[in-house]
Amino acid sequence: MIMPVILSGGSGTRLWPLSRAMYPKQLLPLFGEKTMLQDTVLRVGSIEGVGPVICVCNDEHRFLVAEQLRQIGVAEQAIILEPFGRNTAPAAAIAALVIAATHPGALMLLLPADHVILDRQGFVASIESARSAAESGSLVTFGIVPSTPETRYGYIRAVAGSTGVTRPVAEFVEKPSLERAEGYVVSGDYFWNSGMFLFRPEIYLAELEASSPEILDACRKSLENARRDLDFLRLDPEAFAACPANSIDYAVMEKTSNAVVVPMQAGWRDVGAWSALWEAQERDAEGNIKRGDVLTHGVRNSYIHATSRLVAAVGLEEHVIVETADAVLVASKERVQEVKAIVEQLKLQK
Ligand code: GDD
Numbered sequence: 001m002i003m004p005v006i007l008s009g010g011s012g013t014r015l016w017p018l019s020r021a022m023y024p025k026q027l028l029p030l031f032g033e034k035t036m037l038q039d040t041v042l043r044v045g046s047i048e049g050v051g052p053v054i055c056v057c058n059d060e061h062r063f064l065v066a067e068q069l070r071q072i073g074v075a076e077q078a079i080i081l082e083p084f085g086r087n088t089a090p091a092a093a094i095a096a097l098v099i100a101a102t103h104p105g106a107l108m109l110l111l112p113a114d115h116v117i118l119d120r121q122g123f124v125a126s127i128e129s130a131r132s133a134a135e136s137g138s139l140v141t142f143g144i145v146p147s148t149p150e151t152r153y154g155y156i157r158a159v160a161g162s163t164g165v166t167r168p169v170a171e172f173v174e175k176p177s178l179e180r181a182e183g184y185v186v187s188g189d190y191f192w193n194s195g196m197f198l199f200r201p202e203i204y205l206a207e208l209e210a211s212s213p214e215i216l217d218a219c220r221k222s223l224e225n226a227r228r229d230l231d232f233l234r235l236d237p238e239a240f241a242a243c244p245a246n247s248i249d250y251a252v253m254e255k256t257s258n259a260v261v262v263p264m265q266a267g268w269r270d271v272g273a274w275s276a277l278w279e280a281q282e283r284d285a286e287g288n289i290k291r292g293d294v295l296t297h298g299v300r301n302s303y304i305h306a307t308s309r310l311v312a313a314v315g316l317e318e319h320v321i322v323e324t325a326d327a328v329l330v331a332s333k334e335r336v337q338e339v340k341a342i343v344e345q346l347k348l349q350k
């Protein structure tokens with residue numbers, strides 16, 4: 001059996017002003033009617049032998065997450081609540097501990113909730129071809145052939161000369177500098193890390209024990225004292241507070257010698273910034289994407305999103321405009337990553 005675990009605890013600050021602390025990007029319908037969390041849950045339904053979904057999210061989002069699962073007909077809900085984020089290594093450890101105890105022998109499929117995957121069949125095919133390597137004890141990563149030197153991703157180098165669908169990993173580099181990323185893309189030897197993993201939960205826990213025993217220890221304690229509340233499992237805040245924050249990529253994947261990579265061709269994209277939304281969708285004849293009440297004249301290659309008022313733009317190129325009831329963003333499309341700086345300024349004002 002494959003137990004899907006969806007990590008939905010990120011804040012998505014670069015998609016401000018739509019993505020907010022109380023309403024992060026994975027819980028927004030940015031592409032059509034479903035939210036990215038809902039799309040992620042629906043996508044795993046196509047995998048053979050898949051078990052019930054487990055969501056790990058922040059306590060603040062519990063009702064939104066529960067409601068979004070209910071809307072798509074998920075009857076049996078397992079939602080684990082973190083009192084605060086400690087990044088992905090602890091979130092994965094909590095889920096691994098739960099699955100090892102409740103579904104012995106099952107594999108764990110770790111999935112971020114902030115991805116767009118256009119080709120569901122391609123996604124399912126990669127998961128299927130990873131199953132036997134995961135069953136024999138490898139940590140399987142899913143690699144995407146890189147098209148640009150993106151520094152927001154991890155990079156995976158498969159062992160030279162290895163062939164087949166499942167290749168041993170020689171090196172895993174999380175978020176390299178631009179210079180290094182450029183070299184990786186040109187070399188043709190590297191994949192982007194999609195951020196999805198398939199493994200036996202016990203193997204992940206053993207790797208974490210070796211590299212970051214303090215994370216595992218805090219996760220164990222926060223589960224021992226966890227409280228059940230309706231469909232929610234609330235981690236013990238005191239024990240979880242002692243957990244160091246780290247991502248699975250830095251804490252485990254950069255250190256392990258037990259990883260393999262399976263390529264994935266599935267129209268995959270991490271929706272990290274407004275420019276990714278522009279790239280991932282069909283544009284009109286002028287190269288624009290317009291959502292909501294938007295009028296343009298002489299505007300090209302821009303993303304314009306109105307939620308509460310008419311937004312009109314004239315004579316712009318390569319821009320992003322996002323209007324909400326209490327904030328409007330106007331940015332040059334090539335610099336939308338820097339929206340994060342605005343969010344930092346806002347935090348300082350509070
Ligand atoms: N439950 C929980 N708790 N979830 C979290 C937390 C947390 O503290 N922090 C992040 N997440 C969730 C996010 O909501 C997202 O769905 C997923 O975990 C990955 O976190 P991101 O913060 O989006 O990671 P990233 O995009 O910077 O980097 C990762 O993904 C890239 C591909 O999208 C890494 O795995 C990279 O190596 C990878 O290339």
Ligand code: MG
Nearest residue numbers: 112114270272
């Ligand atoms: Mg991400």
